[in-house]
Amino acid sequence: MPAAIVSAINNSMFRFPNRPSGRDFACIIHHVNQNYMKKTILYLIIILLSLGRAPGQTLRWNYPCKPGTECWNALTSVTERQNACQITGIDLSTLSTEELLLITMEHPFFRSYIAHDSPIEGMGFVLEGFNGFLEFKRRPDAMRALRDVYFREEFRKIQTFPDSAEMGAYSLKLIGVELMMCDDALLDQMSSEEKVHFLQRLHSQWLVKKRYEVVFGGISNEVSAYLFDLILQSMGEELLADHFEPEAIESFRRRLIVRSTAPIEHLLNKFDEYVKSH
Template structure:
């Protein structure tokens, strides 16, 4: 039921386009969903090609702008169609040169984490339709999937990993005030992020705060299954981890 609802919201959001997470940009997609030009593109490969940033521009864009462009990419939310959300995200964004360039930036995760920390979830209260609220949650969860990248996490210093973990927990607590919009899959993305970060912190790796099992290993790598018997123990481990680090 949840996936069917998300997929319906995704289809509607793609049709109406997006203005969420907008900021000042020096470059924008020349062809966008909903436009006549987009409709004339015959297949997905043509649409992927139309979204590429010119090579003489992409390397010069600030990390902040690359991040914004990724969140506004027409296929950024397509992960909702996949059985494995993280694999769906990698497949949909892996061919975008803006995302590839973002992964090269040493400050990429710091930029994302700073945005995430500052994002006020009460923005949901200003959105008037279910489509707008669904689009917001899809994009927010997409940012969480993007931050779960092992390469980016590995670039953080030991201290910044701890701060990032604290941010993950703080934002999870904020989500609890918006269970209808950010609950459900929102707890899954929090658990997935935590399961990625916790093992990289030396003090936590030694005491093994995450329960070990084949299902847990599958969740940490493929984000499936995301049953409550996997998600809930990770969220408890997240809380316990912060207590140990304080």
């Protein structure tokens, strides 16, 4: 992402005490490279609107210092705000694996992976050093918790949301969960048989998301294709090397940066075929 956007996010986005106004949006967009994709700008606006919303779950720990609080407004850098998000005052071992996941999903920066060229690297930056996520990854049932939370989600409910801001915030959160699933160490917690079953269920969720593609956006297809390819590689199956030159797939496989839609379309077609044959 252009440095101007990151600067705008760091310097402006997290200062608003309440939901930002139209003037606040103008302030952000003024800093944005005018040639950058309009859809990315829309995503940034959606993130702005979603900040400070109360989570759907009642959590035992829920970021006392977060957007909209005096504590948050007094902080002046992203690093300070990341430090303020650390879980304190509660023994992490008393939190269930699913609780740790749900707390991580409510992290004030969780959706900001979209503000990076590489969503994978963006999510890594978001969660870097966060003690709740570090504890979550240490749990032997971490991937099971991810599967349980993700697969019990009814994506169809997105059509009941009152406005595009709610829809966008919801879609970015669920895509963020998919990005968390792309962690090699977490994928290794599944057996080959479990991976096959996982892909079948992932495909079912992807089909539902396709019905609401205007909300979930192209990044949804990209992350689904990436996760499918990652799991197939872990089981010794190669889907891209025989069809594309190395330079055409390197940035996608290494950083989830899409230079061409052809590999994505190829993988999603193979995803359909894989599920039908398994």
